[in-house]
Amino acid sequence: MRKNKAVFFILILIIIVFLTNTAHGTPEIPERIRVGLNYNSPSDDIIIDTNSKVSVIFFDSEQKSTSFIIPNSVKLSFRTDDYYNIKNGETKKIQYIKAVKYEGKLIGPYHIQIGESYLDYDSAQKSLNNIKSSFPDSYLAYDGQWRVWSGLFLDEKECIEHINNYKKKFNNFTFSLVGPDSKRVQIVNTFDDSIFMIYKSQETEIKVLDDTDVESLLEFNNTKYRGNLLIRIQEDNRLSVINDVRLSHYLYSVVGSEVSPSWHMEALKAQAVASRNYTIVSLGKHKKEGYHLCSSTHCQAYKGYTKEHERTNKAVDETGNQLLYYKDKLANTFYHSSSGGHTENSENIWSEAIPYIRGVEDPFSNGSPHDTWLLELNRSEIKKTLEENNIDIGQIVDIRIIETSQFGRAVKVEFVGTKNKVVLEKERVRYLFGTSNLKSIWYEIKTNSDLCIYNLDNNSIVTKRPNQLSIVSASGHEKIDLTREQISVKGLFQIKPYNVLPDKYFFHGRGWGHGLGMSQYGAKGMAERGHSYKEILEYYYKGTKVK
Template structure:
């Protein structure tokens, strides 16, 4: 009887235990390495200064997606430079040692020689700015080198140390540079990063510079750039999972440039090794391999700073309705930052009219500005600007961009109130500030001048310049707002508040991303 009771108890215990474990059918391809664009497109450069602790390995793609080392450089500081010059090529060698030996022998007779690689090792003589210069040099060297030939520019990359070329890559338009020890970090233009660098000669551009490193090490440089490292560890963990999920979801987003993500607000801010902090590194390590999934796939884990009291449904900010990006009350978001809990921006009718005209839109004199549509959360999704020649409607993110607002959680008031002609408006980061200058004094080398009702004086180096303001008045509109960011997904200040009220990172993620699983990809289980 006791045995039967024990078996029954064991079965019951097993059922209870099984009921507490969530099994999820997920298929997630977690990248081992991620490529982050540091300098690309209009921000790319013709050369980069690179520093390591122990010299460099130069690598190329082996055709199977792996990096093959082709050359070792003992110097710990070099410049990587795009090269569009002519060269002469001599010799054919199977390895670096043979090529280096031959180059040393030639250096007394040919001072401008360097070892290079195009699939095999050669000695390259040059550079020459023109084909005629290279051809003339080739003719003079044919008596010494029977196999010398002309090499035309073809997106070459040269590595230079203190103005002297030490290696020429003529194999392709792409090379890799790694720290010899493999420990890193490596510095590019004064900023340090884990992993290694890839350089690509892009068409109609300078060289794209890419940081290649493990996903988890990438997150070390992301989390403290997106959330203060001093915040509650559970909020930092939630940010780490959101950042990891965002990266996995968006892998290859910038593949046309040869990398996955950017290092700025176009994706996630990434500050590399120099931006790391022990607290956020711990948050990354404690959540290693953990992501948020919906229907077995990584979610688009977007996040923002401060919701203003409610997060938002995705379609009220972007285009698509996403089932896990639903608005929720953000109960604990307030009380941490007064500057974004509540803020005010003032604009004048004249400034709004002028901004519209600069975009080719003329609706005449502005008579009113109103929020004409709100979401259920209270966030403005449509603002109408009324003019005596017509109206103009701003929608969703265009509202923030047009008025320079921190968020769309706003009300607009003040239509009909006019400013006096002796009031001057100053544009600042906080918006337009009005100031009456009447009666103020301006000092110059010639003495004191009193500001009259319609006059403003600017003090120059040699004289005071008088600017007379136009007569008339301009209507002022006051925009009162709360929050910072688009309002969709995880609210960072809200996550901080939840963590400070005892919630863990799993609770936080499931609150802001509805219907998700927090999934451990290493152990293949839901948490």
């Protein structure tokens, strides 16, 4: 009886521990993740370089699969089964119009099926080998079943003409017409531009047989990647490329892409933990597109094997599965390049007030290449940019900051025009003019029309623009006419002309990035002053703990 009670007590303890871990949100760390490599730029034609023996796997809508082996290194082009114009060695997708005369060679999405379907790849390949001499332009096709097809014809009429000719020559074969299908993909051998295969499958995986062998990495857009590459047809029938890769290998590249491998090891470890956190928190970010994260800074910079380095790999390995928590919940570890001297509260950049994303003094960032910067924009550039984003306020009269955060960042900026005015908030201004140009929202705005005015009331000098001033005359105060090009201002020693409306606006700024969470240059500075990676993370993310 006592023995049964003891067993029961142990079971209760196990259940309590399990429920406690579940309640505290202990995350499941995935072994592998999917990374979209051409986010925002899906293509009609992509090239994959297989540097060794690979397996090609087709998946249907029910995730059933069929596969075959490509035994040798080959460079393959994947393109939608459509109309193309081949001219001067370049293949370009076209909207085919029969009445138009094209230079070069035309190919299209009509094909001829030779014979019936086959049970598997080997049977189809054997049949193809037997008939290749009679049909030199024949190739394998897969649409749920294996087949042998021939030709890249422009329309049904051309296809039927070839079928009739084939029937006269080869009465021991059956022939049938295959019409267009926007979900089909051609695989082309780039060595001789021959069709290797045409298939219909929502997702195709090119799988290396050993993803630890760096000599057998797959290559896309001149970048080598560990793991496997997947070709996925999106809703608009364009192709996206996805890297299915081990989480640790993904982090090798991310840490090497985000910070310099030459930095102090504690800074590299801080980046490794922050990137691991951000990855796991963001796994659903691109669910609709069929992958977890993208390779751009929209998620995290990921540049494949080419960005790996011995020291950054070591930082990932030595932090193991360590993560950053806030009250036993996984922290969303936003980070940026350089704060400019002070990080920011989350609600002043986006909308949500996150308790651990609070502004902190950051002298450790000082000394970065982005401590201060200057962006110069002329009036016509600003007008054009606003109009390209459906903001028409007429000619630019003024741009002024009307609200700042407690730490000095521009929270609201007013653009005044001859037709209208508009207030843009927080990061919106950066995204309009480019985040690499307007590096942060911590800036002041000056112009080439600014005047220094001496205020007799408080013995101070203030900066004003002519369009903000009045002229004192015998008839009283008059606002300066905005249609005037210039006014002349008399100082102590000279009369100087000023443009009524500024021609140029100067954004004098500090730091690079949104300013939330960890500053990468700040982490570097803290590490160089003797702080550990845990101390770095717990400083920038208030109230958190590394576990």
